[in-house]
Amino acid sequence: MSIQKKDDVTYELIIKTAKRLLFKEGRFNVTTQEIADAAGINRTLINYYFRSRDALFELVLQNAVEEEEKRREMIVFSNLPIREKLETFIDYYFEQAKKYPYREVYIVTQMNSESICKLNNKDHIKRLTEKFFLELEHEMEKGNIQKMEPIQFVLNFISMLILPVCMRPLLQNSFDLADEGYDNILANRKEVILKSIFKN
Amino acid sequence: MSIQKKDDVTYELIIKTAKRLLFKEGRFNVTTQEIADAAGINRTLINYYFRSRDALFELVLQNAVEEEEKRREMIVFSNLPIREKLETFIDYYFEQAKKYPYREVYIVTQMNSESICKLNNKDHIKRLTEKFFLELEHEMEKGNIQKMEPIQFVLNFISMLILPVCMRPLLQNSFDLADEGYDNILANRKEVILKSIFKN
DNA sequence: TTTGCGCTTGACAATTTTGTCAAACATAAA
DNA sequence: TTTATGTTTGACAAAATTGTCAAGCGCAAA
Numbered sequence: 001m002s003i004q005k006k007d008d009v010t011y012e013l014i015i016k017t018a019k020r021l022l023f024k025e026g027r028f029n030v031t032t033q034e035i036a037d038a039a040g041i042n043r044t045l046i047n048y049y050f051r052s053r054d055a056l057f058e059l060v061l062q063n064a065v066e067e068e069e070k071r072r073e074m075i076v077f078s079n080l081p082i083r084e085k086l087e088t089f090i091d092y093y094f095e096q097a098k099k100y101p102y103r104e105v106y107i108v109t110q111m112n113s114e115s116i117c118k119l120n121n122k123d124h125i126k127r128l129t130e131k132f133f134l135e136l137e138h139e140m141e142k143g144n145i146q147k148m149e150p151i152q153f154v155l156n157f158i159s160m161l162i163l164p165v166c167m168r169p170l171l172q173n174s175f176d177l178a179d180e181g182y183d184n185i186l187a188n189r190k191e192v193i194l195k196s197i198f199k200n
Numbered sequence: 201m202s203i204q205k206k207d208d209v210t211y212e213l214i215i216k217t218a219k220r221l222l223f224k225e226g227r228f229n230v231t232t233q234e235i236a237d238a239a240g241i242n243r244t245l246i247n248y249y250f251r252s253r254d255a256l257f258e259l260v261l262q263n264a265v266e267e268e269e270k271r272r273e274m275i276v277f278s279n280l281p282i283r284e285k286l287e288t289f290i291d292y293y294f295e296q297a298k299k300y301p302y303r304e305v306y307i308v309t310q311m312n313s314e315s316i317c318k319l320n321n322k323d324h325i326k327r328l329t330e331k332f333f334l335e336l337e338h339e340m341e342k343g344n345i346q347k348m349e350p351i352q353f354v355l356n357f358i359s360m361l362i363l364p365v366c367m368r369p370l371l372q373n374s375f376d377l378a379d380e381g382y383d384n385i386l387a388n389r390k391e392v393i394l395k396s397i398f399k400n
Numbered sequence: 401t402t403t404g405c406g407c408t409t410g411a412c413a414a415t416t417t418t419g420t421c422a423a424a425c426a427t428a429a430a
Numbered sequence: 431t432t433t434a435t436g437t438t439t440g441a442c443a444a445a446a447t448t449g450t451c452a453a454g455c456g457c458a459a460a
Contacts, residue, residue: 111369163359169311192352
């Protein structure tokens with residue numbers, strides 16, 4: 001968008017509000033009117049700044065995907081040893097998850113949209129994963145991690161990290177836990193995950 | 201609904217189609233027209249059999265929640281040893297996930313709806329989880345499972361089982377995998393999970 | 401102050417989605 | 431063949447959501 005020149009506070013406010021309703025409150029079929037009300041602005045401004053509802057949502061989605069990629073790269077390119085890499089990744093995830101717990105879920109629900117598949121630079125991904133997988137295999141050789149296909153290890157790790165957050169309503173309800181109780185459980189996840197993954 | 205008397209094939213077809221679009225294809229904001237088209241019926245029939253869109257969706261949602269509860273109870277009430285219990289649960293999950301991979305995700309996105317919170321018989325849940333948690337602690341004492349809070353063990357287990365399925369689009373895209381490749385990975389999940397959870 | 405430019409607003413139109421209803425249809429019983 | 435009951439349909443109405451537009455507003459520069 002090249003419309004805004006001096007005052008883009010409204011522009012940012014709309015995006016921020018849309019993200020909040022989508023990624024934090026999980027209201028995936030929120031209307032433009034609801035976004036406008038939550039932002040305390042006139043609904044027409046959404047069309048003024050973003051042309052259409054779809055354009056706004058597309059922007060927010062792309063932004064979310066880029067954040068995911070950024071996180072993914074971070075874990076590989078840092079020169080920390082494996083354990084510290086994973087710890088950093090966990091901290092980073094929980095930090096973002098506190099703000100936007102449903103970001104990944106929303107991305108999944110929008111994955112059919114073709115516009116989302118263009119991003120992944122395949123060569124880049126290949127290099128990323130291969131580098132990280134080698135590090136994992138090396139760590140398995142050393143006996144610090146149980147031997148398995150690296151991709152399976154990553155799936156285990158990502159799963160244990162993300163699912164208790166993104167399915168919190170279902171899980172909290174299933175075990176009949178109060179907010180505080182579930183918060184405490186989440187606060188212990190980092191340690192639990194690390195202990196589950198590393199043998200020593 | 202007490203409307204249908206002789207012919208409830210249409211009634212069931214509508215539910216089946218709605219479930220397919222919601223839980224299998226993940227189109228969470230599908231319209232009644234789209235459901236009708238997919239089912240090859242007139243849209244008005246949805247109102248005829250279910251009164252309103254909301255009523256249909258509510259029915260499908262309740263049904264999904266009940267299936268979840270059924271699965272949860274199954275794992276506790278069977279008199280199998282822990283390992284076999286978990287194995288049975290894994291098999292059962294994958295069997296249903298092949299049909300409806302997004303069922304849990306949809307439930308999560310609808311958790312704000314008050315109607316969903318009425319179901320959980322709290323005493324029942326308490327008894328279920330306490331019984332199962334005791335079994336887990338016993339298994340930890342025997343050294344077959346790493347010691348941790350039982351709830352954390354369950355979270356680990358559920359996470360490793362569900363997330364690779366319900367976030368398949370995101371993960372498959374992230375690692376740039378073809379359908380067949382990801383299918384193979386999923387096929388190995390059972391063994392991977394069991395090896396990750398049990399020490400021997 | 402006046403002018404210009406971007407921002408904001410309310411009213412309106414267009415579109416999409418949902419709900420209603422009377423009539424047509426199918427089929428089995430009388 | 432009628433009759434009755436339940437099913438299906440298309441047309442219409444209602445509601446909700448989105449998009450457009452001209453006019454008004456705020457504020458800085460001339």
